[in-house]
Amino acid sequence: MLDVRGLAFAYPDGHQALFGVDLHVHRGERVALLGPNGAGKTTLVLHLNGILAAGAGTVSVSGLEVTTNNLAEIRRRVGIIFQDPDDQLFMPTVRDDVAFGPANLGLRGDALDTRVLRALEQVGMDAFIDRPPHHLSYGQRRRVAVATVLAMEPEILIMDEPSSNLDPASRRELADIVRALDVTVLMVTHDLPYALELCERSVILSDGVIAGDGRTREVLADADLLARPRLELPYGFTVV
Amino acid sequence: MGAGHGHTLHYHGHSAIHRLPAHVKIVALVLFVLAVVATPREAFWPYAAHLTALVGAVLVSRVPLSYIGTRMVVEVPFVVFALLVPFVAIGPRVAVGPFEVSAPGLVAAWALLAKGTLGVIASLLAAATTEARDLVAGFERLRLPQPLVQIMSFMLRYTEVVAGELSRMRIARDSRGFRARSIRQWPVLGHTLGALFIRSYERGERVHLAMLSRGYAGRLPSLHPRTATSGEWAVGGILPGVAVLVCAAALVIAR
Ligand SMILES: Nc1ncnc2c1ncn2[C@@H]1O[C@H](COP(=O)(O)OP(=O)(O)OP(=O)(O)O)[C@@H](O)[C@H]1O
Numbered sequence: 207m208l209d210v211r212g213l214a215f216a217y218p219d220g221h222q223a224l225f226g227v228d229l230h231v232h233r234g235e236r237v238a239l240l241g242p243n244g245a246g247k248t249t250l251v252l253h254l255n256g257i258l259a260a261g262a263g264t265v266s267v268s269g270l271e272v273t274t275n276n277l278a279e280i281r282r283r284v285g286i287i288f289q290d291p292d293d294q295l296f297m298p299t300v301r302d303d304v305a306f307g308p309a310n311l312g313l314r315g316d317a318l319d320t321r322v323l324r325a326l327e328q329v330g331m332d333a334f335i336d337r338p339p340h341h342l343s344y345g346q347r348r349r350v351a352v353a354t355v356l357a358m359e360p361e362i363l364i365m366d367e368p369s370s371n372l373d374p375a376s377r378r379e380l381a382d383i384v385r386a387l388d389v390t391v392l393m394v395t396h397d398l399p400y401a402l403e404l405c406e407r408s409v410i411l412s413d414g415v416i417a418g419d420g421r422t423r424e425v426l427a428d429a430d431l432l433a434r435p436r437l438e439l440p441y442g443f444t445v446v
Numbered sequence: 447m448g449a450g451h452g453h454t455l456h457y458h459g460h461s462a463i464h465r466l467p468a469h470v471k472i473v474a475l476v477l478f479v480l481a482v483v484a485t486p487r488e489a490f491w492p493y494a495a496h497l498t499a500l501v502g503a504v505l506v507s508r509v510p511l512s513y514i515g516t517r518m519v520v521e522v523p524f525v526v527f528a529l530l531v532p533f534v535a536i537g538p539r540v541a542v543g544p545f546e547v548s549a550p551g552l553v554a555a556w557a558l559l560a561k562g563t564l565g566v567i568a569s570l571l572a573a574a575t576t577e578a579r580d581l582v583a584g585f586e587r588l589r590l591p592q593p594l595v596q597i598m599s600f601m602l603r604y605t606e607v608v609a610g611e612l613s614r615m616r617i618a619r620d621s622r623g624f625r626a627r628s629i630r631q632w633p634v635l636g637h638t639l640g641a642l643f644i645r646s647y648e649r650g651e652r653v654h655l656a657m658l659s660r661g662y663a664g665r666l667p668s669l670h671p672r673t674a675t676s677g678e679w680a681v682g683g684i685l686p687g688v689a690v691l692v693c694a695a696a697l698v699i700a701r
Pocket residue numbers: 217218219221222223241242243244245246247248249250
């Protein structure tokens with residue numbers, strides 16, 4: 207489904223962020239992408255829908271290689287939810303914001319309205335449809351941000367640190383939403399218990415290369431594997 | 447800011463004028479102002495007629511006259527300028543009270559004041575009865591170039607984000623004991639503004655990425671296509687229609 211081969215990338219200022227990443231995600235899988243600050247997780251994510259163009263290597267989604275010619279189709283298949291919902295929400299009302307993506311895909315009228323409503327129902331925010339997004343609480347904005355991407359009905363949903371800044375209840379509600387979805391998910395996170403809760407498989411990115419890949423329970427139980435890229439379970443947690 | 451919808455000039459209401467599509471109001475405003483500007487300045491009565499029609503429109507909109515009145519302070523610099531003109535202009539002199547002033551200057555000042563005031567009232571009426579987002583949609587309908595429309599709509603959306611950012615930075619600064627009391631502290635304020643600029647810029651870049659990710663290709667989809675019925679054009683045409691008639695009559699009489 208998602209196929210990354212030998213992906214390397216350097217930022218224009220010369221800083222090399224990725225050194226040959228190989229990653230395969232199968233349809234219907236939920237995969238956690240773990241790694242310390244600065245490991246290159248966000249950089250990797252920005253390649254998956256062609257925002258950044260690979261320096262070397264290839265990315266393909268459902269057999270379609272990411273190139274400048276098929277960006278529209280790639281962005282329909284790959285939905286990215288960014289870390290800060292304020293970056294994601296920019297229209298005057300929740301309705302317009304959720305409609306933005308599908309409208310770019312050419313939907314109009316009733317078809318657009320039902321898409322918007324269904325996406326908002328999925329995240330439990332349909333009562334807020336006519337509110338301006340910037341007057342919602344952080345957790346509510348995060349949910350609307352999820353809806354903006356769900357409305358595009360992506361084949362793979364990519365979330366960059368979805369649980370950061372959420373209170374425990376919102377964090378759990380978001381987990382419920384993700385579990386209820388029938389899509390492939392790649393979730394970037396520092397929140398190891400969250401990865402364990404939601405994802406059967408975890409991949410560790412460290413210094414721009416894949417440093418570990420396996421069942422989340424086994425990855426988190428492997429003290430050596432975690433210690434090298436400076437990953438730590440929260441105080442008081444052990445995985446057996 | 448922060449009144450939910452609308453903007454600082456907006457006066458919430460549901461009058462016939464509030465309900466007109468924004469692009470009708472924009473067209474009406476432009477026509478009205480053109481008619482006022484074209485009205486010969488030698489006669490007094492056409493301006494009285496313009497003002498009467500305009501005040502009538504304000505009454506229909508149910509925006510209080512005092513609301514429009516207090517917001518007319520934007521005109522003050524022009525008033526000051528207009529008052530100076532008769533003193534500095536050249537030409538034959540006439541006596542006004544204790545002063546000797548230029549006669550052509552006096553006419554010019556009168557025309558500037560009258561036309562300016564009418565224009566300001568009409569613009570305030572349009573602004574008070576139109577929500578900001580509708581205004582943007584109206585410009586879009588009138589085929590204003592897309593980049594300009596987008597700049598306006600992002601300005602609307604992000605004014606609040608930037609203002610929020612600034613107030614958080616101020617709170618953080620003041621929490622560390624900062625007080626802007628003398629000119630020596632200005633460099634700190636300068637740094638705050640610099641940081642604000644960088645942050646806003648970077649936020650803008652991240653927003654752009656988020657937009658690209660949702661299939662943005664340089665054009666905001668127009669989600670609420672609002673076409674005007676001929677009835678609405680007729681209602682919107684009343685005020686400029688009256689103004690054009692008044693202007694034409696004044697031109698004919700002045701001939
Ligand atoms: N625009 C940029 N220009 C230059 N270097 C950058 C840029 N963005 C990121 N980097 C560098 O690339 C590396 C990877 O950054 P990236 O943002 O992908 O990390 P990350 O794994 O997402 O970290 P975090 O967990 O803190 O979000 C870092 O060393 C960072 O300094």
